[in-house]
Amino acid sequence: MSELTNLYQVLTPDGELLENIGDKLDDAMIVKMYESMVLVRAFDRKSVHLQRQGRMGTYAPFEGQEAAQIGSALALSPGDWLFPTYRDHAAAIVHGQSLSRVFLYWMGHMEGSISPEGKNIMPPCVPIATQMVHAVGTAWASKLKQEKHVSLAFFGDGASSEGDFHEALNFAGVFKTPTIFLCQNNGYAISVPLAQQSASKTIAQRGAAYDIPGIRVDGNDVFAVWLTTRAAIERGLAGLGPTLIEVITHRYGAHTTADDPTKYRDQHILAEEWRSKRDPIDRLRKYMDKHGLWNEMREAALNKQVAEQIDKALIEAESYPKSKPSDMFQHVYAEPTWMIKEQEQELPKPKGERGVTA
Amino acid sequence: MSRKLTIIQAITEAMDQKLSDDQRVMLLGEDIGVNGGVFRATDGLLEKYGPDRVVDTPLAEAGIIGSAIGLSMNGMIPIVEIQFLAFIYPGFEQIVSHAARMRYRTRGQYHVPMVIRTPYGAGIRGPELHSESVETFFAHVPGLKVVAPSSPYDAKGLLISAIEDPDPVIFLEPTKIYRAFKEEVPEEMYRVPIGKAKVAREGNDLSIFAWGAMVRVAEDAAKQIERERGWSCEVIDLRTIYPLDREAIVKSVKKTGRALVVHEAHKTAGMGAEIISIINDEALIYMKAPVKRIAGFDVPVPQFSIEDDYLPTSERVKLGIEQTIQF
Numbered sequence: 001m002s003e004l005t006n007l008y009q010v011l012t013p014d015g016e017l018l019e020n021i022g023d024k025l026d027d028a029m030i031v032k033m034y035e036s037m038v039l040v041r042a043f044d045r046k047s048v049h050l051q052r053q054g055r056m057g058t059y060a061p062f063e064g065q066e067a068a069q070i071g072s073a074l075a076l077s078p079g080d081w082l083f084p085t086y087r088d089h090a091a092a093i094v095h096g097q098s099l100s101r102v103f104l105y106w107m108g109h110m111e112g113s114i115s116p117e118g119k120n121i122m123p124p125c126v127p128i129a130t131q132m133v134h135a136v137g138t139a140w141a142s143k144l145k146q147e148k149h150v151s152l153a154f155f156g157d158g159a160s161s162e163g164d165f166h167e168a169l170n171f172a173g174v175f176k177t178p179t180i181f182l183c184q185n186n187g188y189a190i191s192v193p194l195a196q197q198s199a200s201k202t203i204a205q206r207g208a209a210y211d212i213p214g215i216r217v218d219g220n221d222v223f224a225v226w227l228t229t230r231a232a233i234e235r236g237l238a239g240l241g242p243t244l245i246e247v248i249t250h251r252y253g254a255h256t257t258a259d260d261p262t263k264y265r266d267q268h269i270l271a272e273e274w275r276s277k278r279d280p281i282d283r284l285r286k287y288m289d290k291h292g293l294w295n296e297m298r299e300a301a302l303n304k305q306v307a308e309q310i311d312k313a314l315i316e317a318e319s320y321p322k323s324k325p326s327d328m329f330q331h332v333y334a335e336p337t338w339m340i341k342e343q344e345q346e347l348p349k350p351k352g353e354r355g356v357t358a
Numbered sequence: 359m360s361r362k363l364t365i366i367q368a369i370t371e372a373m374d375q376k377l378s379d380d381q382r383v384m385l386l387g388e389d390i391g392v393n394g395g396v397f398r399a400t401d402g403l404l405e406k407y408g409p410d411r412v413v414d415t416p417l418a419e420a421g422i423i424g425s426a427i428g429l430s431m432n433g434m435i436p437i438v439e440i441q442f443l444a445f446i447y448p449g450f451e452q453i454v455s456h457a458a459r460m461r462y463r464t465r466g467q468y469h470v471p472m473v474i475r476t477p478y479g480a481g482i483r484g485p486e487l488h489s490e491s492v493e494t495f496f497a498h499v500p501g502l503k504v505v506a507p508s509s510p511y512d513a514k515g516l517l518i519s520a521i522e523d524p525d526p527v528i529f530l531e532p533t534k535i536y537r538a539f540k541e542e543v544p545e546e547m548y549r550v551p552i553g554k555a556k557v558a559r560e561g562n563d564l565s566i567f568a569w570g571a572m573v574r575v576a577e578d579a580a581k582q583i584e585r586e587r588g589w590s591c592e593v594i595d596l597r598t599i600y601p602l603d604r605e606a607i608v609k610s611v612k613k614t615g616r617a618l619v620v621h622e623a624h625k626t627a628g629m630g631a632e633i634i635s636i637i638n639d640e641a642l643i644y645m646k647a648p649v650k651r652i653a654g655f656d657v658p659v660p661q662f663s664i665e666d667d668y669l670p671t672s673e674r675v676k677l678g679i680e681q682t683i684q685f
Contacts (some may be wrong), residue, residue, distance in 0.1 A: 078505020081432070113463050120432075123463045126456050133421055134456065144384075144410060145433060163448070167421030174416055331466045332500050334524040337553070337601035340500075 007216050007248055012277050015286025021223060024230070029295055031075060033222050034288060035107040035302055037066040040090035042306045043099055046314070047106060049258040054286045054317070056106045060087045064220075064252035067280030068184045070094050072152065072245070075233060081120040081138045081151035083131040087184075087251075088154045090126065097121050099295025099313035100320070110323040120149075128158035132168035132181060139177035139236070150178040150236045152229075158189025169244065173210040178236030180229060183246045184219060190255045191264035199327030207244035220280040248286045250274040362540035365507070368514035369399050369475070369531065372438060375547050376521045377407050380435065383521060384411045386422050387439030392617050394442050397477060397536060404681045418439075419449035423474065427456050435521060440463035443478035443530065444487035450495070457526040458501030473520045473527045477527035478506070479571050479622055480654075480669050483662045487535075490659055491623040493568075497600040497632075498684075503552055504599040506530040510541040515550030521553060532571035536652055552588045555606035561592035564616040564679055566631050567607065569596045572620045572670060579675035589683055599629055607633060608640045615646040618625045620670050625653035647685035650678045 010018055044063045050056040057107075062069065066088070073082065073091035082095045089102045096119040104114030105124065115124030120138070125131035125348045135153035142149040159165050160183065174177045187194055200206060207214025213235075217224045225247055232243035252275055254261045261267055288294035329336065329344040363371065376383045391414035394401030399571055404412040415422050426436035439444045446453070448535060453474070463467040480489035496504045503546060505520055505527055507513040513531070518529035558573055559580055568576040575596045580591035594610050596603060606657035611617045630651040637649055652670045660668050 073619025092438045101664070111465055114465055114467055122468075127451060129455060130420075130424065130451060133452065134428035134431070136421075137425035138432040139428070140425060141429045141432035151428070163418075163419050164424060164452075167416075167418040170416055170418065171425050177411075226520070315420045331462050331464075333461070333503075334466075334469065338600060338604060 001311065004248060007218040008224050009218040009221050010227060011221045011283060011287055012192040013283050015290055017287070021227070024227060025223060029074070030284070031293060033070055033226070034281070034284050034294070036070045036094050037072065037222065037284065038302055039306045039309065040066055040070065040093055040108060041094070041281060042303075043102070043310055044090070045057070046310050047103070048253070048257060050103075050314070051106075051335035056103070057108050058256050058258045059106050059251040060089055060256045062087050062251060064186055064274060064279075065092055065186060065249045067222035067225055067284075068182075068219040068247045069154070072180075072182050072229040072247075075226050075229035076152060077149070078118060079147075079149050081121065081122070081135065081142075081149065083122045083151065083153040084124050084137045085131070085154050085156065086124040086126055087156070091154060092124075093120050095119060097279045098144060099310060100316035101128075103314060103317035106262055107317060109320065110327045129155055129164040129168070131155075132159070133171065135179050136168050136171045136175070136177050137182070139179040139242075140175055143177060148237055150180055151232050151330060152180045152182060154182050154184065155192050156189060157183060157185040157187065158192065158197060159183070159208060160200075161197055169210040169212060169242070171205065172242035173212050176239065176241035178233075179242040180232045180236065181237055181242060181244045182229070183244070184249055185246050186249050186251045188255075188265065190259065202246060204244060204246040212242050212244050214244040214246065217245060217247045219249030220278045220283060222280055224285055232247055251280075360542045360544045360583065362463045363510045363543040364537045364540050365510050365513045365531065366397060366399055366536040368510035368543050369517055370401060370403070371543070372514045372517035372521070373400065374403060374406070376500055376518060377403065377411060379547065381434060382435045382580070383437065383565035384413065384429070384434055385437050385439065386413045386415050386426055388415060388417050388422070388441055390414060390439050390524045395439055396534070399475070419446060420452050421458065423449035423452040426444065426472050427452060427460065427470050429475065430470045431460065431468045435471050437473045437475060437521060440474060440476040442484070442488045442490075443476045443492060444490040446474070446476060453496070453526070453528075454499050457500045461525065462501060462603065469524055470526045471524050473517070473529050475517075475529045475531060477533040477536070478530045479532050479534055480659050480665045481571065483665075484533075486661065489662075489665060491621070491654060493528075493530055493599050493623055494628055497629060499595050502600065503527045504530065505552055505597065506532065506570040507597060508532060508535070508558075508570055508595050509544050511655065512550050512556075512595075514543055515548050515577040516597065518547055519549045519552050522549070527552070530570060534571045535574065538574075539667065543609050550597070553596050553601045553603055555598070557606075557610070558595040559591070559593040562588035563589045564591045564618060564683060565610040565614045565616055566591055566593045566618050566620060566675070566679075567596055569599060570622070572622055575670055575672055576620050576675060579672040579679065582672060583676050583679050587680075589679065591679060596648055602629070602632065602636065604636050604640065607636050611641045612644045615644050617645070618650040618652060618675070618678050618682055620652045622654045622669050625651055626656050628653055647682045650677045
């Protein structure tokens, strides 16, 4: 279990404010945070069901980590670069990725990683920590071109053991790139707890080694995550360089739908500790109720709208033209090499077409 | 106008001209700034283009290659120098899992127009792991192009093509002949196309396929055997390792009916096997003898006191020619 003390917190689990947010976070943004978190949670649950029904491939759920992803990605501007891992589709969705595109990715479609027009949402990164150095490069290019954009890279606690984590922090520190490194410390890298991952008590303290601010935040407090990310963005755009943010959170479910978390942790106790006491959505709802920003009628309307939006996206994804075998030969190079062109001809042709029959 | 340059001078000139020609081009590497690179390939470029475009990086190959991937996705054209080919391994994952795949994963939305330059090959009395020839690693990865010039003219023209190529190119520079000879090189920019071999020496009795520093070894052997035995050997400098110039390979063996591949890479799974496979597919009935490989042995490149015995020599190549012609 990660240390839960000395975290930056703005909103207590009871929905009380610990500092004045009036001039920074308006009610419209707060409602947007809530609606986004409700949407992505419903999307996440739907995805797990779809995998169980055989309509999607292996899926990496994020339930429990909504505030970490929504709070940080909502702080971005449209042209900012987002580097999600395979668990960060909530962040991708609020930065502009369509729900149907995310479904396509998990359905194994060749076009599942296309970024929406005008957005720089990178494909979900599978090899751990490797995307962090890309976020240094894109931010570096923004700086060289004098464009006011930051790059936000997500990673997990396990990634902090990888060499690329250190190389990314070091490069970003040296070249003062406007990169935000956002660690969702959910306590486990699949099954290995943080205490076995590192003798470091925190991920944030690693920033000191590279002279980068390292901030520890309550990752289930969407206000704290948003405010911290905003400050890091402003710092980056002011030319002051990167920031390392460690948000403490918890994934309620398995690492992926192919994983059984009961093998390595007591799901019941964790559910009690996190879902019932520190849930990010419940927490924000308590605040909104107290401040008259929400009511049951709006909740019912939102749930209905979210269900419809997800169903519509699923219909879109399931009726999207299937990837064709020949698609695998496209986009390996700008111009295919002779080998690729010839090998494409070796594909069995569907019956009825000229050539070899399937 | 042209003047005589070495390979390393031709490489410097190509980078200099592209830095001047295209503001997106930048150099990254270890000791490439003030020091001008361990082989001086970037000598003088920091003074000319400043530290934003000629960047001395921290000593971390994954960091260099990974950040260059990000730079290239966001509009820059980075040329990365890796000090020696065997030092590339910490950055291998970045090359294989990202540089080579970004275009594919995003269906052409993002691409990685970067060049990774690195000296390769044995014969310079280097310490351990300064002499490798592992071009096959990269030729095996869809999404990469692999180039290895053997002359100053080709070095400049191929490097300019590599910098202008929209896909990542691994640019292998034969360390041993960096300064071995000079050749006329035009002052202006010109391009040598990637994927095209050249006939380095015409002949009728046997085709020798080589690249990098092995081209000169093949040419020496061809000259000697002509003098000693009267056989005429054609030497094809492949220049690009992926994609191989199949037409040039097939055209030559259809003429000669015999072939030999010389490479300093380890024999097993080296590119020689791929060349034999092309001949098998396209020209088997023209062949009068099995295709021979004179290659580096399947051992780690040894310490330098015996590295010359590891490398293919003109003597070994001559023996191979004899065995093939007298098969």
